[in-house]
Amino acid sequence: MSEIDCQRRQRLAIGLLLITLLLAVAGLAAGSEGWSLVSLAQTWSGPDGALIIGQIRAPRTLGAWLTGALLGLAGATAQGLFRNPLADPYLLGSASGASLGVVLVLAASVLGGHAISPATADAIARLGLVSAAFAGALLGVLLTLTLARGAQQTTRLLLAGVVVGMVLSALSDLVTSAAPDALRGKQAFLLGSTGFLGWSSCVALAIGLAITLPLNWRMARALDALTLGVESAHSLGLALPRVRLALVAALALATGLAVSQAGLIAFVGLVSPHLVRRFAPAPHGFTLVASAATGGTLLLMADVLARTLIAPQEVPVGTLTALLGGGYLIWLLHRRRGS
Amino acid sequence: MTILLARQVSVALGDTQALQGVSLAVRPGWTAIVGPNGAGKSTLLRVFAGLQRIDAGEVQLNGRPLAQWPVRERAMAMAWLAQQGEASGELTVREVVHLGRLPRLGLFSTPTEQDEARVDQAMADAECTAWQQRRLHELSGGERQRVLLARALAVGAALLLLDEPTTHLDPPHQVALVRLVQRQVRAGTTVVSVLHDLSLALRADHLVVMDQGRICAEGPRDDPALHSALVEVFAGAIRIRRIDSHWLAMAHLED
Numbered sequence: 001m002s003e004i005d006c007q008r009r010q011r012l013a014i015g016l017l018l019i020t021l022l023l024a025v026a027g028l029a030a031g032s033e034g035w036s037l038v039s040l041a042q043t044w045s046g047p048d049g050a051l052i053i054g055q056i057r058a059p060r061t062l063g064a065w066l067t068g069a070l071l072g073l074a075g076a077t078a079q080g081l082f083r084n085p086l087a088d089p090y091l092l093g094s095a096s097g098a099s100l101g102v103v104l105v106l107a108a109s110v111l112g113g114h115a116i117s118p119a120t121a122d123a124i125a126r127l128g129l130v131s132a133a134f135a136g137a138l139l140g141v142l143l144t145l146t147l148a149r150g151a152q153q154t155t156r157l158l159l160a161g162v163v164v165g166m167v168l169s170a171l172s173d174l175v176t177s178a179a180p181d182a183l184r185g186k187q188a189f190l191l192g193s194t195g196f197l198g199w200s201s202c203v204a205l206a207i208g209l210a211i212t213l214p215l216n217w218r219m220a221r222a223l224d225a226l227t228l229g230v231e232s233a234h235s236l237g238l239a240l241p242r243v244r245l246a247l248v249a250a251l252a253l254a255t256g257l258a259v260s261q262a263g264l265i266a267f268v269g270l271v272s273p274h275l276v277r278r279f280a281p282a283p284h285g286f287t288l289v290a291s292a293a294t295g296g297t298l299l300l301m302a303d304v305l306a307r308t309l310i311a312p313q314e315v316p317v318g319t320l321t322a323l324l325g326g327g328y329l330i331w332l333l334h335r336r337r338g339s
Numbered sequence: 340m341t342i343l344l345a346r347q348v349s350v351a352l353g354d355t356q357a358l359q360g361v362s363l364a365v366r367p368g369w370t371a372i373v374g375p376n377g378a379g380k381s382t383l384l385r386v387f388a389g390l391q392r393i394d395a396g397e398v399q400l401n402g403r404p405l406a407q408w409p410v411r412e413r414a415m416a417m418a419w420l421a422q423q424g425e426a427s428g429e430l431t432v433r434e435v436v437h438l439g440r441l442p443r444l445g446l447f448s449t450p451t452e453q454d455e456a457r458v459d460q461a462m463a464d465a466e467c468t469a470w471q472q473r474r475l476h477e478l479s480g481g482e483r484q485r486v487l488l489a490r491a492l493a494v495g496a497a498l499l500l501l502d503e504p505t506t507h508l509d510p511p512h513q514v515a516l517v518r519l520v521q522r523q524v525r526a527g528t529t530v531v532s533v534l535h536d537l538s539l540a541l542r543a544d545h546l547v548v549m550d551q552g553r554i555c556a557e558g559p560r561d562d563p564a565l566h567s568a569l570v571e572v573f574a575g576a577i578r579i580r581r582i583d584s585h586w587l588a589m590a591h592l593e594d
Contacts, residue, residue: 001431002431002472004472005431005472080428083427218446218447219446221438221441221444221446222446224428224430224434224438225438225441227427227428227430228421228435228438228487228490229421231385231390231419231421232419232421234389234390234410235388235389235390235414235418235419236414236438236439236441236442236494237410237411237412237413237414237415237441237442237445238410238441239410239411277429281429281474282429283429283430283434287429
């Protein structure tokens with residue numbers, strides 16, 4: 001590694017660490033009246049300080065970072081796996097699957113005793129929104145894998161992901177047309193929110209990251225080899241179907257967990273690897289870890305902004321990430337056209 | 340001793356019969372496969388590399404059916420350089436060449452000093468040490484081709500399969516490549532290459548002439564019958580002449 005590359009990576013790592021620490025403090029300080037260190041001290045010393053900071057703001061702050069980290073990691077993995085810098089972590093059907101899961105649970109409570117039997121409605125409702133979204137996300141990816149007949153061919157996998165995404169979205173629309181009351185819940189899910197992240201969410205997200213980050217990192221050399229083309233990677237002795245399957249499984253787990261806990265957060269997974277490659281181009285071993293850290297920082301930043309921009313009201317965090325991420329990509333496009 | 344053996348191999352690519360009952364035994368030394376566009380040269384090389392499924396026939400590597408070789412073992416036994424070497428991503432030249440050690444290291448092992456030495460040697464052989472810290476997308480086509488060649492050399496395999504290795508190379512580097520191949524062969528490596536430049540191919544120990552998915556002729560570079568077959572498959576558009584001690588293929592422009 002050249003000295004310049006080494007310095008770039010160090011600068012990125014230190015920068016991310018410092019920004020994350022600042023944002024973490026901001027996250028703890030951000031309340032319904034905006035945020036300030038004075039109000040943080042006042043809240044902490046107040047009668048409900050431990051509850052507000054310890055049980056609401058701290059898990060929300062940590063949860064937002066973990067969700068963003070999972071999405072950043074998934075984005076870098078998807079872009080390496082599909083050898084496409086525009087690959088998104090949701091492209092294997094996890095988002096539409098999670099959305100359908102949420103809609104089914106919401107609709108079950110409305111349709112219970114009418115269109116479906118009360119027992120079925122009860123069984124679905126007992127799943128809970130989080131579990132339904134997670135199960136839906138995994139089911140979406142599983143359907144994609146089935147349709148693509150495994151993970152042997154990335155083009156087939158991508159096409160299957162598009163088809164599954166469309167079909168599950170259509171099913172989701174069908175359910176909401178039968179139970180219009182579920183529409184608002186679906187909309188809230190699609191907008192994304194970090195508002196419901198508690199300590200149990202943090203535990204689930206942290207376990208997910210602890211599984212997927214080392215797994216993907218161990219596969220980094222395979223992703224590096226894929227940059228030379230599928231055939232060259234194969235000629236280097238990689239069992240590509242197995243490698244792809246492991247990465248798709250990690251992708252499904254990471255996105256499934258993220259969407260089930262925070263809804264559909266747009267652009268974090270897409271933009272994080274771009275930012276890393278821009279500031280510190282490197283092999284996948286570094287890019288994966290740095291994309292996770294960048295994703296965490298981005299979502300934490302969006303979360304703090306969402307809470308403080310028009311306090312005491314909140315902007316949906318998914319809307320903010322879409323605006324910020326979309327803006328970044330437009331700027332990137334404009335810059336490239338200019339050069 | 341036969342290193343590679345193709346026995347009655349047929350391959351269909353869509354409606355096109357790319358290979359039709361091809362049989363070939365590759366022995367130690369440098370074998371060059373030549374022929375007009377669409378003759379099936381690259382398909383045959385891909386078959387040898389285990390990258391192309393065959394519809395009929397059998398391929399053996401060192402006397403063992405290719406299909407029975409574990410993927411990683413096969414990758415250690417032979418290195419392959421693609422015709423149009425793809426390269427995306429942010430890897431530096433050294434990192435790309437280092438991927439040549441993947442068959443030996445697998446996904447999890449840490450590179451040893453021996454691996455690093457092999458990478459250094461491969462870069463020196465392909466003359467790309469000077470820009471080892473540059474990224475692949477910053478290089479010209481010829482420079483990139485040399486890096487990918489170094490990646491193939493870094494495998495340290497006893498068999499090198501090179502598909503159009505002179506693509507994008509300027510004449511001095513084409514000559515350097517021929518010398519490199521000859522050095523590799525002297526060191527005991529078997530090289531099979533597809534070449535469009537017939538004068539370069541006529542430096543090989545053994546030539547295989549292909550046309551329309553079949554082998555038309557094969558033999559040592561001095562073989563007059565091989566020269567006749569070459570002129571014939573190129574529809575008389577070339578002449579082969581001996582200048583000093585080398586055979587040269589020249590375009591035949593007279594009416």
